Amino acid sequence: xxxxxxxxxxxxxxxxxxxxxxxxxxxxxxxxxxxxxxxxxxxxxxxxxxxxxxxxxxxxxxxxxxxxxxxxxxxxxxxxxxxxxxxxxxxxxxxxxxxxxxxxxxxxxxxxxxxxxxxxxxxxxxxxxxxxxxxxxxxxxxxxxxxxxxxxxxxxxxxxxxxxxxxxxxxxxxxxxxxxxxxxxx
Amino acid sequence: xxxxxxxxxxxxxxxxxxxxxxxxxxxxxxxxxxxxxxxxxxxxxxxxxxxxxxxxxxxxxxxxxxxxxxxxxxxxxxxxxxxxxxxxxxxxxxxxxxxxxxxxxxxxxxxxxxxxxxxxxxxxxxxxxxxxxxxxxxxxxxxxxxxxxxxxxxxxxxxxxxxxxxxxxxxxxxxxxxxxxxxxxx
Numbered sequence: 001x002x003x004x005x006x007x008x009x010x011x012x013x014x015x016x017x018x019x020x021x022x023x024x025x026x027x028x029x030x031x032x033x034x035x036x037x038x039x040x041x042x043x044x045x046x047x048x049x050x051x052x053x054x055x056x057x058x059x060x061x062x063x064x065x066x067x068x069x070x071x072x073x074x075x076x077x078x079x080x081x082x083x084x085x086x087x088x089x090x091x092x093x094x095x096x097x098x099x100x101x102x103x104x105x106x107x108x109x110x111x112x113x114x115x116x117x118x119x120x121x122x123x124x125x126x127x128x129x130x131x132x133x134x135x136x137x138x139x140x141x142x143x144x145x146x147x148x149x150x151x152x153x154x155x156x157x158x159x160x161x162x163x164x165x166x167x168x169x170x171x172x173x174x175x176x177x178x179x180x181x182x183x184x185x186x
Numbered sequence: 187x188x189x190x191x192x193x194x195x196x197x198x199x200x201x202x203x204x205x206x207x208x209x210x211x212x213x214x215x216x217x218x219x220x221x222x223x224x225x226x227x228x229x230x231x232x233x234x235x236x237x238x239x240x241x242x243x244x245x246x247x248x249x250x251x252x253x254x255x256x257x258x259x260x261x262x263x264x265x266x267x268x269x270x271x272x273x274x275x276x277x278x279x280x281x282x283x284x285x286x287x288x289x290x291x292x293x294x295x296x297x298x299x300x301x302x303x304x305x306x307x308x309x310x311x312x313x314x315x316x317x318x319x320x321x322x323x324x325x326x327x328x329x330x331x332x333x334x335x336x337x338x339x340x341x342x343x344x345x346x347x348x349x350x351x352x353x354x355x356x357x358x359x360x361x362x363x364x365x366x367x368x369x370x371x372x
Contacts, residue, residue: 001191008189008196019245019315021275022260034191038259039223040298059205073224074208078291078360079298089207100289100356103300105264112226112265112300114289129205170286170356174264 001025006032038110042082043070044118045159046095051136052156053120055090057148058132067148068156070113071130083116091134092125102155104173115155117168139163151175187211192218224296228268229256230304231345232281237322238342239306241276243334244318253334254342256299257316269302277320278311288341290359301341303354325349337361 003010009029016023017033025034045068046053054066069090073082080097087095095118102115127134137143139160147153151173162168189196195215202209203219211220231254232239240252255276259268266283273281281304288301313320323329325346333339337359348354 003189003191003194005187005189005191008194010194021271035258036261037223037225038261040226072221073298075222075224075296076293078293079289080291080358085207100358103265103286103289105266107262107264110261112259114298172266172286 001034004030004032005034006030036110038112040073040079040082041070041111041113042073042079042115043068043086043113044083044095044097044116045101045156046087046091046093046118046120047098047163048120048136050138050163052159053091053093053134053136054143055127055131056133056135057130059130062148064132065146065148066135066143067152068115070115073114079114080116083114083118087118088124089128090131092123092127093134094121094124095119096121099168100170101159101168102171102173104151104155104171104175106151106175108175113151117159149175187220190216190218191220192216222296224298226259226265227256227297227299228259228265228301229254229272229299230269230281230283230302231287231342232273232277232279232304232306233284233349234306234322236349237324238345239277239279239320239322240329241313241317242319242321243316245316248334250318251332251334252321252329253338254301256301259300265300266302269300269304273304274310275314276317278309278313279320280307280310281305282307285354286356287345287354288357288359290337290341290357290361292337292361294361299337303345335361 004027007030009027011028012025014023015026056066057063069087071086087093098117098119101117104113190213193216195213197214198211200209201212241255242252243249255273257272273279284303284305287303290299
């Protein structure tokens, strides 16, 4: 951020706006306040029988590792619709959302992940260019040493265990500290 | 967005970047892609005995209506920490997070709300300037006709009912359609 997006001035300085609790980059010329907000990643664990579908990443970051279908929430769509869209784009599969499974924070990346469980419905197209491959894994065949992030591993191991008794919790994680909280609302 | 924030050029045009699925504002001069991301609002329903704490908004939007303590997630903090910080700023109360209660989409505002249940611990400071007043309400005294948004009303009415039997669901809502999904993971 070198220039003010509304007025084009290069006179930006960090200051605490009146009534605010955090310093912001403010334009000296037009007084526009530039906020720096975390982003939302929506995705889903796609289930069919005793398997889940994972994507082999064709792009950085974490190229050549396996992960769930997930990507940025776009303006105007809901988190559920975004999770379904990402499943279609990255696996070519149409899915039905079953429920929220995890909300976890990746503070150093300024991201919040909102992850659903989803039921595979049908393969409607080929996987997009972000996936080098898409494959189905059981609990026994999960590629534990080739997953994209530790938080994905923690989540998928828990998911596989819970699936055996058909009772799912809601997991809140914190990628910074490695902390994972399992919440069973009842 | 009139000027490119990295280079200052006014030559911005909407185009579909290679490999992308959505049009973005791209700088003709430096090729920087400007993403427009939804923001995250974190907050909590503060509980004590059979009451909850609400804030009377001192500022727009929805000045002079009651709502829960909530505000923008800042970069570097987790959603739980943000909910606790907003409680402290807007009510002066220190709270302990009990669990996730609602994830709801307000698509037309480009916002996702992540709302927790929280237990009141102690009053440590005065409420900040965003609150004209803070008060405790029972199910019977909830200001149903003076709440800030319909989604807040739906959530608080459900919360009050669930509280009587001590069993809480997880509510996913969609402010656009008015749709509310109650999920009981078990």
